[in-house]
């Protein structure tokens with residue numbers, strides 16, 4: 001039961017509130033008509049008459065100069081924001097709140113829409129949601145009362161994928177209607193819910209795409225934006241729901257935690273060959289960690305929308321598609337685990353964002369056989385932007401109506417009962433707790449893991465003294481995450497390992513593969529040892545109030561012959577090396593183990609400048625620094641000061657975008673390799689090491705973007721031709737370092753005729769992982785694998801393993817020859833990959849090449865493997881120093897980077 005806005009605290013029958021509200025509006029209108037107070041006499045922020053102000057709200061057509069959905073017309077993001085702010089100024093039903101700047105400095109904002117009375121008591125409504133979401137301080141009886149008093153919040157995200165532009169147009173009509181119309185529908189939605197509209201989850205992309213579209217109108221240039229529509233992630237902006245790397249993902253997380261919506265409607269578009277719109281239920285396999293209430297409320301809202309679309313005469317409404325509910329990365333990772341329903345709508349797209357799609361053969365678009373999951377096929381051969389806008393509005397109004405009609409159920413069954421179930425019953429697997437051993441290889445990884453748990457409201461405890469669990473002893477300081485807690489299912493999802501089931505729709509049918517990835521195991525990706533404990537145990541535990549990097553303190557300063565040492569295991573060292581490079585601090589690495597330190601240990605002459613840089617980087621990462629009075633007598637290398645890194649990222653290539661983000665985060669001295677760079681005599685004028693992101697093909701480099709279709713501003717991505725291709729090979733032969741990741745190994749193989757051949761068949765029936773973690777052994781004596789454990793899983797999605805065809809090449813890491821290959825997720829065809837090489841290093845001419853068959857930087861998730869990249873980035877250009885040289889800290893490079 002939702003509460004009437006005019007009678008807080010005394011629940012009324014369902015039909016009453018709208019009548020009361022209607023009466024109230026009529027009264028206001030009367031006051032407006034009789035009172036003649038001019039606007040000027042109203043105090044600051046006061047509206048003389050809601051109805052009068054409402055009347056002054058222009059329609060989208062009046063504001064933008066065209067109807068939403070008009071062919072070839074798209075309202076730009078900044079204009080949309082201006083319009084929404086204008087409505088917020090003039091309507092007492094609408095508030096606008098800026099959330100913060102985006103990656104590229106645009107504004108990420110939200111629009112709150114509800115009855116004036118609800119907006120006035122917004123703080124109380126939010127408090128109710130917060131209490132409902134916290135079963136520790138709310139009893140079921142109290143929750144019933146709160147569900148009756150409160151109203152559900154409907155989080156409406158107009159778009160996350162910026163090329164799916166129709167929804168961002170539809171919201172202008174939607175907000176205008178809710179702000180101006182007096183009808184049973186609007187009264188119901190306004191009285192009985194709060195809409196939290198996010199006009200764009202990725203404002204940068206919205207701007208990039210629509211500005212490009214408008215700029216290219218009437219030209220012969222391509223209308224579709226060629227590059228990533230987010231500086232770093234592009235379409236992967238929707239694959240950031242376990243790590244929350246991007247500021248926009250953190251904004252969404254913040255909004256969900258602030259308002260605790262019972263329903264989250266995410267508006268998408270899809271390809272244009274299937275149904276015209278998809279509404280839930282979803283199809284395929286789900287995980288037992290996914291709350292049942294959440295799934296069924298989503299199925300209900302989807303079918304409510306299907307009914308509304310049918311009633312409006314809209315056809316081609318499909319459901320039961322999208323096998324996305326396994327790890328839930330695609331529909332929002334964390335969010336369904338809060339109990340919020342995740343209502344996705346996916347509408348068929350058109351041509352070049354805003355022009356009709358007409359079938360070539362004149363036949364109707366989409367499947368033509370009526371089925372229970374597509375009751376009325378779409379019979380027309382044309383599909384337009386106006387259709388998208390229409391379908392989007394109907395599906396949204398239906399979602400709002402369902403939410404307003406079922407507020408008490410959604411508030412209680414989803415928002416309260418989901419966390420309460422995990423608090424009282426624990427998780428379906430029966431797991432008691434996960435224990436994060438105090439003894440870890442990588443303090444920074446442990447910090448990053450615990451931080452993600454903290455961000456997502458997982459309760460973390462720390463042991464005050466040693467304890468034993470499942471027969472294993474853990475030291476004081478070990479962390480414990482018990483499953484009987486409100487976010488137990490989420491914690492289980494990200495801390496546990498996955499076994500994706502082999503399910504087929506029929507005997508001959510292919511296995512249903514996960515839509516996104518088959519595993520979300522954070523400990524395996526980050527490199528943290530975590531134990532799943534099944535049996536309850538006793539331990540002295542205290543809640544961790546906030547997660548911080550491991551406390552470190554700098555050792556006393558050694559004398560002039562002394563050195564600071566940093567062990568190489570942590571991927572936090574990537575930031576330390578960058579900081580040393582940035583400050584031009586001489587840095588050595590040991591090529592062999594010494595005095596308890598492994599090969600790869602960093603040796604830094606103990607100057608005051610070095611101390612300052614190390615102290616800052618160490619405090620930030622929790623990676624400790626030690627000191628010795630005399631530098632060790634061990635063979636090694638000196639890193640080249642200010643090593644210059646080039647990133648061949650590929651236009652519109654998501655792995656390249658993620659690599660850029662990582663380099664920016666870690667402070668790597670890099671530039672994106674551009675076509676203009678190839679006009680130099682040699683690429684070595686600019687770069688010491690070139691990293692080729694996964695997904696960059698020979699054709700991308702040689703052909704590139706077509707200058708006839710993409711103007712000057714994309715000239716960096718033009719092709720470099722055969723001459724440029726040859727220059728890239730020459731760069732290596734002359735002494736450059738080339739690092740090829742994932743599918744770009746094939747590119748490097750073609751470039752330099754490397755003696756390797758693919759290890760696994762392309763046929764998905766024979767071999768596939770669906771995105772999983774596979775066991776791997778490392779040769780930690782090889783500089784590329786310095787600091788790596790002897791074995792740890794790597795991420796393999798749809799790239800290759802490799803077999804060596806000659807004697808050249810050193811295998812740095814490989815898949816197990818026997819025993820388990822799969823660590824977490826799914827693996828079909830293990831026999832194809834057994835014993836195959838993954839990371840291989842080659843000497844080519846005077847240069848070095850490392851090929852990483854697996855996606856070691858995939859969405860910046862498998863961080864435990866990052867050092868495979870950073871080791872090689874700096875090792876290639878480094879100079880050998882003998883044991884006496886290291887002991888005397890005799891540099892081979894001057895600080896200007898030239899060899900002595």
Ligand SMILES: [Zn+2]
Pocket residue numbers: 161164267268269
């Ligand atoms: Zn989408």
